[in-house]
Amino acid sequence: MGSINQYIELYNENHQAIARHSSAALNARREKALSLIDGKQLPHRGVEGFEKTSIEEMFAPDFGVNVNRMNIPVNVAASFKCDVPNMSTWMSYIVNDMFHVPANARNNMPSGVIVDSLNSPQSQNIVAQYYGTIANNADPAVALNTLLVQDGVLVYIPRGVKLEKPLQLVNIFSSPIDLMAMRRLLIVVEENAEAQLLICDHTQDSEHNYLSSQVIEVYMGKNARFDLYDIEESSKKTARYSRLFARQESGSNLLVNGMTLVCGNTRNSYDIDVVGDNCETMLAGMAIGSGNQHADNSSNVNHRAAHCRSSQLFKYVLDDQSTGAFEGSILVSPDAPYTEAYQSNRNMLASQQARMHTKPQLEIYNDEVKCSHGATTGQLDASALFYMRSRGISEKEARLMLMQAFMADVIETVRMEGLRDRLRHLVEKRFYGQQTLCADCGISCHDNK
Amino acid sequence: MNDNILLEVKNLHAGIDGKEILKGINLTIRQGEVHAIMGPNGSGKSTLSSVLAGNPTFTVTEGEVDFHGKNLLDLSPEDRSHEGLFLSFQYPVEIPGVSMVNFMRAAVNEKRKYFNQPALSASDFLKLMRQKRAIVELDNKLASRSVNEGFSGGEKKRNEIFQMAVLEPCLSILDETDSGLDIDALRVVAGGVNKLKTQDNATIVITHYQRLLDYIKPDFVHVLYKGRIVRTGGPELALELEEKGYDWIKQEVDNL
Numbered sequence: 001m002g003s004i005n006q007y008i009e010l011y012n013e014n015h016q017a018i019a020r021h022s023s024a025a026l027n028a029r030r031e032k033a034l035s036l037i038d039g040k041q042l043p044h045r046g047v048e049g050f051e052k053t054s055i056e057e058m059f060a061p062d063f064g065v066n067v068n069r070m071n072i073p074v075n076v077a078a079s080f081k082c083d084v085p086n087m088s089t090w091m092s093y094i095v096n097d098m099f100h101v102p103a104n105a106r107n108n109m110p111s112g113v114i115v116d117s118l119n120s121p122q123s124q125n126i127v128a129q130y131y132g133t134i135a136n137n138a139d140p141a142v143a144l145n146t147l148l149v150q151d152g153v154l155v156y157i158p159r160g161v162k163l164e165k166p167l168q169l170v171n172i173f174s175s176p177i178d179l180m181a182m183r184r185l186l187i188v189v190e191e192n193a194e195a196q197l198l199i200c201d202h203t204q205d206s207e208h209n210y211l212s213s214q215v216i217e218v219y220m221g222k223n224a225r226f227d228l229y230d231i232e233e234s235s236k237k238t239a240r241y242s243r244l245f246a247r248q249e250s251g252s253n254l255l256v257n258g259m260t261l262v263c264g265n266t267r268n269s270y271d272i273d274v275v276g277d278n279c280e281t282m283l284a285g286m287a288i289g290s291g292n293q294h295a296d297n298s299s300n301v302n303h304r305a306a307h308c309r310s311s312q313l314f315k316y317v318l319d320d321q322s323t324g325a326f327e328g329s330i331l332v333s334p335d336a337p338y339t340e341a342y343q344s345n346r347n348m349l350a351s352q353q354a355r356m357h358t359k360p361q362l363e364i365y366n367d368e369v370k371c372s373h374g375a376t377t378g379q380l381d382a383s384a385l386f387y388m389r390s391r392g393i394s395e396k397e398a399r400l401m402l403m404q405a406f407m408a409d410v411i412e413t414v415r416m417e418g419l420r421d422r423l424r425h426l427v428e429k430r431f432y433g434q435q436t437l438c439a440d441c442g443i444s445c446h447d448n449k
Numbered sequence: 450m451n452d453n454i455l456l457e458v459k460n461l462h463a464g465i466d467g468k469e470i471l472k473g474i475n476l477t478i479r480q481g482e483v484h485a486i487m488g489p490n491g492s493g494k495s496t497l498s499s500v501l502a503g504n505p506t507f508t509v510t511e512g513e514v515d516f517h518g519k520n521l522l523d524l525s526p527e528d529r530s531h532e533g534l535f536l537s538f539q540y541p542v543e544i545p546g547v548s549m550v551n552f553m554r555a556a557v558n559e560k561r562k563y564f565n566q567p568a569l570s571a572s573d574f575l576k577l578m579r580q581k582r583a584i585v586e587l588d589n590k591l592a593s594r595s596v597n598e599g600f601s602g603g604e605k606k607r608n609e610i611f612q613m614a615v616l617e618p619c620l621s622i623l624d625e626t627d628s629g630l631d632i633d634a635l636r637v638v639a640g641g642v643n644k645l646k647t648q649d650n651a652t653i654v655i656t657h658y659q660r661l662l663d664y665i666k667p668d669f670v671h672v673l674y675k676g677r678i679v680r681t682g683g684p685e686l687a688l689e690l691e692e693k694g695y696d697w698i699k700q701e702v703d704n705l
Contacts, residue, residue, distance in 0.1 A: 391556040392560045395527070401552075
């Protein structure tokens with residue numbers, strides 16, 4: 001039996017404390033989750049889709065879990081003056097696995113909008129209605145998250161409300177010991193509502209081993225529009241298993257862009273269920289690997305209604321001994337005529353030792369569709385490199401410029417101008433080897449203090 | 450014209466993948482001179498320009514190249530550029546994602562660094578760009594675009610001469626700059642080259658046709674064939690080639 005048992009034991013020993021710290025809606029799902037993982041194993045390399053990333057190995061170390069809600073003191077305000085220049089946001093934090101919202105952080109937020117803990121009284125109606133209904137518990141890691149989670153964030157945008165500035169959520173790891181955090185987000189964007197959310201993952205130190213188990217559920221009502229930007233700038237000792245599940249009702253427009261700038265061992269999965277007609281889905285991602293970092297993205301866009309359009313673009317630049325994996329699939333069901341679905345995975349290997357594994361997939365059960373998929377893995381363009389050098393640009397500089405340029409179209413998918421500029425800057429810094437720890441990350445712009 | 454030698458190529462042999470293409474080139478270029486290199490397809494014209502610019506695809510197997518006192522073959526492509534060598538590419542490379550502005554800023558500032566000069570301020574840099582753009586009537590819009598991406602044939606060649614204007618080389622090699630140009634674009638590009646001409650610099654014009662030489666007047670015309678310069682003359686040689694083609698030279702050489 002695998003590492004899941006140590007967490008089941010932990011639950012059995014502490015279930016009363018866990019229940020005491022959580023709302024009824026969170027507790028209501030635990031018994032079912034427990035029954036689902038009983039006798040199961042976390043996904044390992046023998047499971048299809050996990051050949052290159054073992055979740056079992058990620059969870060195997062004996063991480064501390066803060067079941068007793070010990071308050072780990074973090075001076076959030078001092079460390080994270082998070083601000084993106086030319087772009088003000090409504091900001092909140094998850095420190096390890098606890099939700100924090102700074103005073104005045106919700107100023108001028110339209111009435112009815114909720115950005116709050118899953119446990120807060122005002123969240124309960126929505127949480128009871130949607131929590132756990134979009135995520136797929138068939139993955140034991142998702143069920144485990146449901147079993148152990150004690151706090152999380154609800155983002156609720158009521159019908160017709162269009163947020164005029166983005167929401168921002170900063171995930172921070174800060175602990176005197178190795179730590180695991182169960183993170184949970186529930187995002188409900190009702191009919192005709194619009195919102196943008198920027199998530200930044202940071203660790204406050206690079207000494208401790210951290211594991212983040214994250215489950216994000218997104219519900220989009222008719223004609224809703226939602227952008228999710230998820231930037232990881234953690235540390236080499238951080239492992240992350242993040243699963244996003246989204247359900248799109250008709251006419252909705254979803255953009256998800258996941259950017260792995262600094263990581264240890266990361267696996268992101270995106271499952272998009274397109275259940276209404278005339279939807280738009282854009283799924284984009286980038287990973288920049290160096291050292292021994294590992295980044296794995298997996299996508300599954302499930303077209304179940306007519307006249308929808310989806311597009312996927314994932315790009316990797318891998319240097320040193322870093323490794324990358326991509327497995328993307330598009331499924332077009334018989335109920336989804338006139339689907340347009342595209343997928344592209346392009347990778348650049350900047351060293352002899354870097355490795356990329358890619359597996360693009362299409363499954364089509366309808367004749368009236370336009371679909372394509374493609375994957376390429378190559379090296380820096382030698383003719384471009386020589387052209388630049390012939391103009392006096394050193395080989396090193398030319399390589400860095402070309403690597404940065406390779407990511408340009410992923411940044412172009414971002415629908416917030418201020419964030420695009422900031423991302424260009426972050427990617428540049430990343431390639432130039434200026435590791436951004438949380439204290440001086442480009443997004444949490446310290447020059448702005 | 451003076452006697453200052455800018456470039457001296459002696460018995461240059463070079464090739465690719467073990468196949469010899471240049472088989473003993475000798476060429477002397479002085480300040481203020483314009484040399485045309487002509488020749489049939491496959492004679493080695495573009496290889497010569499690539500080897501002089503330092504393209505790592507080609508291997509030099511024999512010979513020497515002196516570039517105003519420096520051993521050219523010892524220099525990296527970027528240092529050759531800093532030392533004043535410029536190659537206008539026959540097929541300028543498209544670089545998606547790298548804007549013209551960033552590209553030129555990097556080029557200018559790396560050269561300044563090489564000569565221990567501070568980087569140009571943003572306003573001085575923009576002023577320089579504006580000034581040099583005018584020489585080839587290059588549209589300002591192109592500055593914000595990616596290098597050569599989506600440029601027309603004419604825009605690409607103008608862009609090459611624009612870069613030449615910015616970098617102010619002492620030796621420019623124009624590799625088939627006339628290919629893919631209509632008459633109007635040819636006039637603008639050639640006009641740009643002529644404006645940049647001084648008593649101190651020199652130009653090598655590689656071309657198939659006399660047409661370009663109507664605009665850029667050569668002092669010397671060389672015919673390259675089978676990796677060697679088989680004939681050298683004045684501007685009248687280009688006219689003769691235009692009239693008679695290359696066959697008579699090929700026959701002369703092949704019958705030797």
